[in-house]
Amino acid sequence: MHERGNILFCGVGGQGILLASEVTSEALIKAGFDVKKSEVHGMAQRGGAVEAHLRYGSRVFSPLIEEGTVDVEVAFELLESVRYLPYLNSHSRVIVNTQKIFPPSVATGVEAYPEDILNELRKRSIEVLPVDAFGIARGLGEVRTVNMVLVGVLSGYLPVDEEIFIDVIKHRVKKGFVDINIKAFREGRALQL
Numbered sequence: 001m002h003e004r005g006n007i008l009f010c011g012v013g014g015q016g017i018l019l020a021s022e023v024t025s026e027a028l029i030k031a032g033f034d035v036k037k038s039e040v041h042g043m044a045q046r047g048g049a050v051e052a053h054l055r056y057g058s059r060v061f062s063p064l065i066e067e068g069t070v071d072v073e074v075a076f077e078l079l080e081s082v083r084y085l086p087y088l089n090s091h092s093r094v095i096v097n098t099q100k101i102f103p104p105s106v107a108t109g110v111e112a113y114p115e116d117i118l119n120e121l122r123k124r125s126i127e128v129l130p131v132d133a134f135g136i137a138r139g140l141g142e143v144r145t146v147n148m149v150l151v152g153v154l155s156g157y158l159p160v161d162e163e164i165f166i167d168v169i170k171h172r173v174k175k176g177f178v179d180i181n182i183k184a185f186r187e188g189r190a191l192q193l
Contacts, residue, residue: 011076152188
């Protein structure tokens, strides 16, 4: 993923997925890459699925990632990580927040939350990197920084200097939240996965 890559961000509305994709896009642009990004909000305001496609390289023509070509999936919620299985291949890497957010059918008792989601990914020979991003963010005192924890983990696999990400966070995040978001980013980047 040094010369080009396909990154799929996915999760549930309200998790900061779009900000994470914007910070990553801007950092890649500042590092000299051509970047294309597309977002699907769906029922985001009601806790529905949200996804953002990000492609980078020396020249990129379309923001949409074709099935079977994702290099890294950044899943903000455990169950959402398997929703996009058709986009993955045996060389894909999945960075997955281990947090569970119950969809309405589970919350109302109509269905059960699936067990062994991580094993479902692993049995397909996909590299899975589970991260307790919610726990890290809670430990920092701001649960809304889950997205920057995950961007921090992702940044370790991208050809972009840490300081570029820090600079982008300083300009993209609201002033009162810059320092805590930088801390969250660094916590994620420091994880040895």
